[in-house]
Structure formats: C-alpha cells, structure tokens
Amino acid sequence: MSHPLESLFEPGQLKQDADTCQEWGRDWTRSHSPRASAVVFPESVEQVVELVRLAVACRIALVPSGGRTGLSGGAVAANGEVVVSFDRMNRILEFDAADRILTCQAGVVTQAVQQRAAEHGLFYPVDFASAGSSQIGGNVATNAGGIKVIRYGLTRDWVAGLRVVSGKGELLDCNRGLVKNATGYDLRHLFVGSEGTLGCIVEVDLRLAPTPVPQSVMVVGVNRFRDILKVLAEFQAALAPSAFEFFSQVALEKVVAHRNMRPPLAQPTPFYALLEFDSTDLAAAEAAFARTVEAGWVSDGVLSHSEAQARDLWQLREGISESIAQFLPYKNDLSVRISRLPDFLDDVDELVAQRYPDFEVCWYGHIGDGNLHLNILKPEALSIDEFYARCAEVSPEIFRLVAARGGSISAEHGVGLLKRDYLEFSRSGEELAVMAALKQVLDPAQIMNPGKLLA
Numbered sequence: 001m002s003h004p005l006e007s008l009f010e011p012g013q014l015k016q017d018a019d020t021c022q023e024w025g026r027d028w029t030r031s032h033s034p035r036a037s038a039v040v041f042p043e044s045v046e047q048v049v050e051l052v053r054l055a056v057a058c059r060i061a062l063v064p065s066g067g068r069t070g071l072s073g074g075a076v077a078a079n080g081e082v083v084v085s086f087d088r089m090n091r092i093l094e095f096d097a098a099d100r101i102l103t104c105q106a107g108v109v110t111q112a113v114q115q116r117a118a119e120h121g122l123f124y125p126v127d128f129a130s131a132g133s134s135q136i137g138g139n140v141a142t143n144a145g146g147i148k149v150i151r152y153g154l155t156r157d158w159v160a161g162l163r164v165v166s167g168k169g170e171l172l173d174c175n176r177g178l179v180k181n182a183t184g185y186d187l188r189h190l191f192v193g194s195e196g197t198l199g200c201i202v203e204v205d206l207r208l209a210p211t212p213v214p215q216s217v218m219v220v221g222v223n224r225f226r227d228i229l230k231v232l233a234e235f236q237a238a239l240a241p242s243a244f245e246f247f248s249q250v251a252l253e254k255v256v257a258h259r260n261m262r263p264p265l266a267q268p269t270p271f272y273a274l275l276e277f278d279s280t281d282l283a284a285a286e287a288a289f290a291r292t293v294e295a296g297w298v299s300d301g302v303l304s305h306s307e308a309q310a311r312d313l314w315q316l317r318e319g320i321s322e323s324i325a326q327f328l329p330y331k332n333d334l335s336v337r338i339s340r341l342p343d344f345l346d347d348v349d350e351l352v353a354q355r356y357p358d359f360e361v362c363w364y365g366h367i368g369d370g371n372l373h374l375n376i377l378k379p380e381a382l383s384i385d386e387f388y389a390r391c392a393e394v395s396p397e398i399f400r401l402v403a404a405r406g407g408s409i410s411a412e413h414g415v416g417l418l419k420r421d422y423l424e425f426s427r428s429g430e431e432l433a434v435m436a437a438l439k440q441v442l443d444p445a446q447i448m449n450p451g452k453l454l455a
C-alpha cells in the first residue's frame with residue numbers, strides 16, 4: 001500500500017509490515033498496545049527536515065524513537081502514528097580533543113559513546129543498565145539519569161550542543177558546543193527532557209570527562225530504611241561517592257534467582273546500600289564503614305577486590321529491573337529532596353503496606369539522588385488489567401505524598417503516556433500552560449508525539 005511519506009524514502013526506509021510496526025511501535029512498557037501505521041528510518045538530517053515538513057502538510061503524527069528502552073510509554077505509537085526511528089543515524093561524527101567534545105548522530109547507542117570516549121582516554125559518565133541499547137537521542141529527550149548522577153549529574157549536564165528539527169521542520173543549531181553563551185534563552189535545555197514533543201533531536205555534542213581512577217564497590221546490609229540515609233551522610237563526610245544505590249531484600253531475591261548469583265552477605269537484611277568510590281579512598285571508606293557498624297545502622301558488608309568483583313556487585317543492583325520484568329510490575333519513579341527523604345519514605349512505606357497488603361513490593365533506586373523506584377509486582381492470579389486498575393487507584397495517593405513534600409512523580413523515567421494524567425501533582429497549572437504554549441510555538445500542527453507528556 002502506498003504511503004504519503006513514501007516519496008521521501010528509498011525502498012526499505014519505510015516499513016508498514018505488522019512485525020516492524022509492533023516492534024518499533026513500543027518501548028519497554030507493556031501497558032499500552034502498539035498501533036503504529038508505519039516506521040521510517042531516515043538516514044540524514046535533511047531527510048528528517050523533509051519528513052517533518054511533509055508530515056505537517058499531511059497532518060501525520062510522528063513518534064521519534066531511539067533504543068525504545070523507556071519505561072513511561074514516551075516512544076509508544078498507540079494511535080496509528082508514524083514511528084521515526086534513528087537506528088540508521090548511528091554515526092559518531094567528530095571528536096575534538098581540545099574541546100573534549102564528541103559529536104554524534106541521535107541514533108548512536110550510549111555504550112558506543114562510552115567506548116569511544118575511552119578510546120580517547122576520556123569518560124562519558126552517564127550510565128545505566130540499558131546503556132547497551134538506549135540511544136543518545138532518547139537519552140537527551142528524556143534527560144536520562146542512571147547510576148552515577150550523585151557525582152556526575154544527568155544527561156543534561158553533558159550536552160554541549162544540539163541540532164534539532166522542530167515540529168515545523170526548522171533546523172535549530174543550539175549552543176554549538178560553547179562553554180559560555182549568554183545570548184538569551186538556551187533552547188538546548190528546552191529540548192532536553194522534551195520527550196519528542198517539540199521536535200526531533202538529530203545530532204548531539206557531548207562533553208566528555210577525565211577518566212576517573214579505578215572504582216571500588218561496597219555493598220552493606222541495613223536493617224532500617226531510615227538508616228540508609230545516615231549511612232549516606234557518613235560516607236559523604238568521608239569521601240565523594242560516584243554512586244550510592246539501595247535495594248530491598250525482595251529486590252535482591254529476584255535478581256539473585258534470575259541471574260543465578262549468590263547473595264552478597266551471609267545473612268539477609270531488609271535493605272542494602274551499594275556504594276562506589278575512588279579506590280584511592282579505600283581507607284576512608286573502611287573507616288566510614290566501621291563507624292556505620294558501630295552506630296548500629298549497618299550489619300555487615302562486602303568490598304570488591306577486583307574489577308570483576310565490582311561488576312558482580314553492580315549486577316545485584318543493575319539486574320533488578322530486568323529480573324522483575326516477568327512480574328509485569330507497576331512502576332513508580334519518585335523523587336524528593338534528600339533532606340525530605342526520611343519522612344517521605346516513612347509515609348510511602350505506611351501507605352504501601354496499607355493499600356497493597358497482598359502485593360509484593362520491590363524497593364530500589366538511586367537513593368543518593370533522592371530517587372526511589374517503587375515496583376509493585378503482579379500476583380499470578382490477577383489479570384493484568386485488574387492489577388493495573390488496582391494500582392492506578394493507589395497512584396494518586398502516592399502522588400499526593402510526593403506533592404506534599406514538593407517532589408516529582410517522575411524522577412528520571414519521563415512522563416510519556418503513563419504519567420501524563422498525573423502531571424499536576426508535580427507541575428502547577430501555570431507551568432503546564434507555559435509548556436503547552438511552548439509546544440504551540442515549536443509544533444503548531446501538533447504532530448510531534450501527540451498525547452505524550454501533555455494531554
């Protein structure tokens with residue numbers, strides 16, 4: 001069947017078969033069924049410009065799509081949209097040693113950037129479990145965070161420049177890799193985290209960091225939720241961790257079973273904290289560990305003595321999401337300021353125990369950033385629809401707790417389809433109106449990822 005966009009593409013660059021539409025029409029979420037009408041694979045910036053212009057003229061909705069590892073449905077084409085895949089715009093274009101900037105197309109996989117940085121003796125610090133398939137354009141569109149935010153910040157902090165095609169088909173060259181640029185609104189940051197609703201990110205200039213010294217990893221057992229934050233404070237007073245993660249015993253059991261691993265400590269504890277730090281700070285870390293044991297916060301701990309051991313310990317945290325996927329979890333990705341975490345944790349814990357007495361609840365996350373991943377696992381006996389409906393009933397109650405402490409209902413996974421109708425818990429009416437007005441300027445035909453982020 002011919003397609004209005006066909007004239008722009010070579011054969012094989014536009015696909016309409018059911019398998020492709022199914023595969024490229026969804027991300028890692030499973031709550032919405034994909035219903036893409038076609039998938040296009042542009043190969044150049046010019047093609048993206050032409051594509052957007054024609055889509056505006058024909059009123060065709062577009063869903064920009066990266067590695068499709070998202071967890072909020074931001075890249076799901078559920079309403080007959082055309083998916084714009086960046087899989088074929090996957091070249092690293094340039095490296096400038098003086099600027100320490102790597103320029104790449106949007107479809108470059110995160111791990112390829114990390115590897116190329118290492119080849120130049122430098123370091124790309126944004127990292128997470130899906131780095132092997134997520135793409136830079138998607139990372140920028142969602143301002144991806146991950147496991148080293150406590151030291152290195154989010155994707156936003158490493159974007160030195162962006163080339164984007166707005167929803168009107170204009171090519172915008174934002175910031176051009178400058179360190180200093182006080183010439184008005186920084187449009188680059190408007191596109192970071194815009195989830196494909198303002199245009200397509202086509203090229204990115206990424207800043208690279210100096211390579212850190214080798215890192216050590218420590219996993220400690222913690223009996224009480226609140227004490228995890230005391231442990232964090234103790235270690236932060238002694239050194240600068242590059243990661244401070246936590247997970248619960250439930251989470252540990254799932255990952256250990258799924259990956260066929262041994263538990264890290266001789267005795268199970270309700271919670272675990274995973275720390276990563278410069279191995280040159282080993283003595284300071286050991287002393288801080290001793291103090292946390294003495295204070296009664298930490299029961300036991302294990303330290304990596306090689307890179308392989310460090311990787312194994314990391315698996316205990318990084319493998320959780322994948323290991324619970326089989327339980328079709330209902331996901332929450334919450335954040336509050338660190339200072340408000342202890343009370344917030346108590347509130348959420350109480351609510352969850354009350355409202356989900358019969359569900360298994362799996363806690364983990366980037367506790368050092370104030371970010372909790374709260375996953376509710378589906379009991380086998382319940383249908384997915386029933387399960388999601390029951391969880392959705394509780395969501396506003398959780399989000400009210402988040403709002404009461406000035407937190408965010410989506411710390412790092414984005415809004416997409418899943419969190420869209422709850423955005424008012426984190427953003428004011430005035431803010432939402434400004435966001436809608438900005439979208440109207442950059443995407444007046446409303447063809448860019450409609451229905452995501454904003455209703």
Ligand code: 2HG
Nearest residue numbers: 129318321331365373375
């Ligand atoms: C992680 O931190 C990811 O492991 C996934 O952000 C979180 O699956 C999740 O809820």
Ligand code: ZN
Nearest residue numbers: 146366373412
């Ligand atoms: Zn995470």
